[in-house]
Amino acid sequence: MTVTIIVKAILYIILAPLIGGTLSGLDRVFSARMQGRQGPPLFQPFYDVFKLLNKQTTVVNSIQVLFVTGYLIMTVFTGALFFAGGDMLLVFFALSMSEVLMVMAAFSTNGPYSIMGAQRELCQMMCYEPMTLLVAIGFYYANGSFMVNDLIQAEKPAIMYIPGFFIGFVFILIIKLRKSPFDLATSHHMHQEMVKGLTTDLSGGNLALVELAEWYDLVLMMGIVGMFFITANPISRLWAIIAVSCVFFLETLIDNLFPRVKYITMLKVTWTVILVFAGTNLLILNVLK
Amino acid sequence: MKISKSPWVLHYDGSSCNGCDIEVLATMTPLYDVERFGIINTGNPKHADVLLLTGGVNAQTAPVIRQLYNMMPDPKVVVACGICACDGGIFKECYNILGGADKVVPVDVYVPGCAVRPEALIEGVVKAVGILEEKKKKLKESMKAGYCTVDYSKIAIHMTADDYDPTNQYDAVLTEEALRQQAEEKIKATAKPAPKPAPAAAPKAPVAAPAADNTKKGENA
Numbered sequence: 001m002t003v004t005i006i007v008k009a010i011l012y013i014i015l016a017p018l019i020g021g022t023l024s025g026l027d028r029v030f031s032a033r034m035q036g037r038q039g040p041p042l043f044q045p046f047y048d049v050f051k052l053l054n055k056q057t058t059v060v061n062s063i064q065v066l067f068v069t070g071y072l073i074m075t076v077f078t079g080a081l082f083f084a085g086g087d088m089l090l091v092f093f094a095l096s097m098s099e100v101l102m103v104m105a106a107f108s109t110n111g112p113y114s115i116m117g118a119q120r121e122l123c124q125m126m127c128y129e130p131m132t133l134l135v136a137i138g139f140y141y142a143n144g145s146f147m148v149n150d151l152i153q154a155e156k157p158a159i160m161y162i163p164g165f166f167i168g169f170v171f172i173l174i175i176k177l178r179k180s181p182f183d184l185a186t187s188h189h190m191h192q193e194m195v196k197g198l199t200t201d202l203s204g205g206n207l208a209l210v211e212l213a214e215w216y217d218l219v220l221m222m223g224i225v226g227m228f229f230i231t232a233n234p235i236s237r238l239w240a241i242i243a244v245s246c247v248f249f250l251e252t253l254i255d256n257l258f259p260r261v262k263y264i265t266m267l268k269v270t271w272t273v274i275l276v277f278a279g280t281n282l283l284i285l286n287v288l289k
Numbered sequence: 290m291k292i293s294k295s296p297w298v299l300h301y302d303g304s305s306c307n308g309c310d311i312e313v314l315a316t317m318t319p320l321y322d323v324e325r326f327g328i329i330n331t332g333n334p335k336h337a338d339v340l341l342l343t344g345g346v347n348a349q350t351a352p353v354i355r356q357l358y359n360m361m362p363d364p365k366v367v368v369a370c371g372i373c374a375c376d377g378g379i380f381k382e383c384y385n386i387l388g389g390a391d392k393v394v395p396v397d398v399y400v401p402g403c404a405v406r407p408e409a410l411i412e413g414v415v416k417a418v419g420i421l422e423e424k425k426k427k428l429k430e431s432m433k434a435g436y437c438t439v440d441y442s443k444i445a446i447h448m449t450a451d452d453y454d455p456t457n458q459y460d461a462v463l464t465e466e467a468l469r470q471q472a473e474e475k476i477k478a479t480a481k482p483a484p485k486p487a488p489a490a491a492p493k494a495p496v497a498a499p500a501a502d503n504t505k506k507g508e509n510a
Binding site (some may be wrong): 032035036037039047055056058207284 | 292294319322324325326327331332333335338360362363364425428436442
């Protein structure tokens with residue numbers, strides 16, 4: 001039993017950067033095609049990270065390196081815990097921990113853009129943290145366990161019980177994957193009012209670590225989307241993959257359709273969506289029990 | 290994998306008439322789609338590999354250009370876009386213009402034109418990317434040898450116009466050769482006197498000498 005857990009965790013650690021990098025390359029190709037241009041090669045994110053690793057790393061202070069490395073390690077730990085079949089609650093708590101480390105890295109640099117990015121990242125966390133916690137609770141309501149290992153043995157897919165949670169989660173994924181209407185903390189497209197937000201003062205190897213952590217994070221998020229569809233039946237895995245592809249395409253589409261909003265709008269919209277869909281769903285589940 | 294597959298550029302306008310700036314930005318639009326070469330316009334010197342400079346340099350923008358250049362991590366290249374950035378252009382004789390971008394930072398590629406054409410600019414950046422690759426190799430060699438190509442203790446950041454003295458500005462960034470010489474002198478000064486290479490070289494010398502003699506003889510005969 002422990003051997004399978006370790007093997008799954010190691011598989012995640014090895015495969016996730018490959019899958020995550022390819023997905024993020026796909027994202028860039030899709031975006032380019034939506035804008036009517038050819039776009040970069042599919043493996044462009046790998047070239048970028050390789051280049052960053054070959055660049056000189058200038059650091060503002062030494063604690064920054066510790067926080068950035070901590071961010072990567074905590075993200076990898078979170079994902080490994082999820083894919084090895086661990087506790088959903090612990091997964092989400094470790095995920096917030098990794099985000100906090102990234103915010104600390106940005107605060108430690110004392111640069112105006114970094115600090116602005118860090119503050120906005122805290123706002124974003126305020127928006128999506130309730131939903132991530134609710135997802136764990138939703139899975140518990142649906143299948144009576146917090147353990148991923150038990151959840152994938154369910155008889156009926158979780159989406160049958162908690163469709164509202166699914167909508168809420170897909171909505172906060174826009175924030176989590178740093179997509180356009182809500183990419184407040186790191187403006188992804190070319191120079192905007194806050195340069196690169198959180199990652200402004202990172203360079204070379206440190207920036208490469210952040211990119212790597214984002215790939216791990218992307219795979220983890222897609223894994224959680226897949227969790228809504230997976231049952232004991234092996235065919236359900238196919239449905240999960242189809243659902244993940246649809247959600248990923250939807251996120252790219254949203255990224256290209258909407259301009260960035262202010263943080264207050266983000267807070268209002270996100271909490272409204274969470275309250276309407278996830279809250280109603282939770283109430284119904286409570287009544288039916 | 291080559292690092293030249295993802296050159297991220299930074300664009301700075303040092304007192305340009307904005308003609309070249311518009312062309313630089315036009316190059317970044319979907320029409321020319323430079324992202325297919327992996328080129329991204331970052332607004333951040335700490336992420337950039339290529340510095341695109343437009344317009345002649347004046348006393349106010351010189352310290353800014355120097356600071357941007359110093360903030361970019363190695364390896365890095367500078368492209369002067371347009372004739373004004375190359376040598377001052379039509380504004381060369383103006384009282385406030387110091388000249389081209391090479392008056393303040395070492396320029397690697399000069400792309401002339403008034404205003405510079407996007408096609409020429411893409412060509413220039415592609416050339417710059419080749420230089421970037423060479424610089425990466427040199428950087429690795431110098432890191433192995435134990436010294437860095439840029440001496441950061443020598444870099445002075447001038448923030449005000451009063452602070453700026455064109456006579457000593459360019460010297461603050463040492464050329465690679467000067468740095469190597471300095472480092473070698475330092476190594477020579479600190480190292481113990483090297484043991485004489487006598488045992489290895491001794492048997493070679495007599496062999497070489499007769500050969501020289503032979504040729505001499507042959508020439509004479």
